Amino acid sequence: MTVRVGIVGCGGIGNWHVNHLEQMDDVKIVATCDVMAERANDLAKRFGATAYTSHHPMYEQEKLDAVFICIPPGAHTDTETMAAERGIHIFVEKPMTVCMEQAHTIADAIDKAGIVSAVGFQDRYLDIIDNLRTFLEGKKVGLFTGAWVGGMPTVPWWRVKAESGGQIVEQTIHLYDLARLLFGEVDTVYAAAGKGIMVGIENYDVEDYSSVLLTFKNGVIGNIITGDYLKDAVPRNGIEIYCEDARIEYELRSAVRYHSRYLVREERRAIDQGMRSDRTFIDAVKAKDPTMVRSPYRDALKSLAVTIAANESLETGEPIKVC
Numbered sequence: 001m002t003v004r005v006g007i008v009g010c011g012g013i014g015n016w017h018v019n020h021l022e023q024m025d026d027v028k029i030v031a032t033c034d035v036m037a038e039r040a041n042d043l044a045k046r047f048g049a050t051a052y053t054s055h056h057p058m059y060e061q062e063k064l065d066a067v068f069i070c071i072p073p074g075a076h077t078d079t080e081t082m083a084a085e086r087g088i089h090i091f092v093e094k095p096m097t098v099c100m101e102q103a104h105t106i107a108d109a110i111d112k113a114g115i116v117s118a119v120g121f122q123d124r125y126l127d128i129i130d131n132l133r134t135f136l137e138g139k140k141v142g143l144f145t146g147a148w149v150g151g152m153p154t155v156p157w158w159r160v161k162a163e164s165g166g167q168i169v170e171q172t173i174h175l176y177d178l179a180r181l182l183f184g185e186v187d188t189v190y191a192a193a194g195k196g197i198m199v200g201i202e203n204y205d206v207e208d209y210s211s212v213l214l215t216f217k218n219g220v221i222g223n224i225i226t227g228d229y230l231k232d233a234v235p236r237n238g239i240e241i242y243c244e245d246a247r248i249e250y251e252l253r254s255a256v257r258y259h260s261r262y263l264v265r266e267e268r269r270a271i272d273q274g275m276r277s278d279r280t281f282i283d284a285v286k287a288k289d290p291t292m293v294r295s296p297y298r299d300a301l302k303s304l305a306v307t308i309a310a311n312e313s314l315e316t317g318e319p320i321k322v323c
């Protein structure tokens with residue numbers, strides 16, 4: 001079976017997926033869609049596909065097996081529900097929306113249609129994360145810290161909170177999702193944030209930096225810091241876990257280091273997790289088996305909920321119960 005794919009959103013991450021998909025003999029990109037016609041046209045030309053500037057005619061006119069939805073978080077409308085109603089399997093980039101109500105509507109539509117869904121939490125497909133999860137089995141973890149502190153991404157929608165959700169929702173969500181994968185469900189979040197370092201940037205209304213305290217249902221406590229104001233400083237992206245017999249450092253998509261009293265062991269990433277994630281989705285589509293995917297929409301919704309609760313805590317100054 002050749003999987004007929006449409007791409008909605010032909011920007012940075014849309015092209016990243018395309019670079020994986022074009023290496024697969026059993027995938028054909030038949031339609032591209034972007035509100036910027038030039039982007040849709042350029043990509044369509046590469047594959048002899050049809051270009052659209054709206055997903056409505058694309059869904060109506062094309063016979064698609066699957067769609068990759070790679071648009072900014074605030075741009076989601078009926079992009080997913082319309083696909084679900086037509087039985088089109090959905091890969092959607094994180095964060096899937098900035099509105100929990102919309103996320104629930106989409107999750108319900110996906111469940112009702114019985115289609116395969118996947119969300120772009122690529123860290124779940126890393127070999128070093130598989131091994132870290134095995135290492136942690138049966139071990140007691142008390143504390144972890146996480147950091148996503150770097151510079152400001154240049155896409156114009158990113159700095160507008162209504163469009164991106166802010167940095168916690170848009171970027172650091174990867175670490176929140178990973179924390180859920182490693183430690184289970186979050187009970188409460190309590191957040192503080194600051195501004196005033198990033199000045200003179202047009203349309204900028206996101207926080208410059210924040211710190212979020214998380215308590216988990218199993219008693220684990222974590223703190224995740226987020227910042228976008230670094231310029232010449234070296235960024236930090238990852239998680240540090242403290243268990244009885246090791247302090248473990250996960251350096252984002254690069255390495256895991258296990259520090260114990262007598263030994264430091266480093267394990268470096270040996271696979272392309274992006275390719276593995278996209279391949280898994282395509283295989284799940286071919287098998288019509290939603291359970292093959294490591295981050296289905298219904299589960300990813302829980303990670304989104306934690307980050308949106310952190311935003312709520314920023315607004316209210318109160319701890320927020322997540323579930």
Ligand SMILES: NC(=O)c1ccc[n+]([C@@H]2O[C@H](COP(=O)([O-])OP(=O)(O)OC[C@H]3O[C@@H](n4cnc5c(N)ncnc54)[C@H](O)[C@@H]3O)[C@@H](O)[C@H]2O)c1
Binds near residue numbers: 010035073093094095
């Ligand atoms: N999984 C990851 O590691 C990862 C990495 C980067 C980005 N992302 C996510 O991917 C999404 C897109 O990010 P990006 O960096 O590619 O942004 P981008 O701005 O480079 O690309 C987004 C594209 O979507 C188009 N678009 C906007 N609204 C649209 C609509 N309604 N219909 C069709 N096209 C529309 C824009 O014109 C643009 O070309 C974001 O949610 C981002 O968080 C995920």
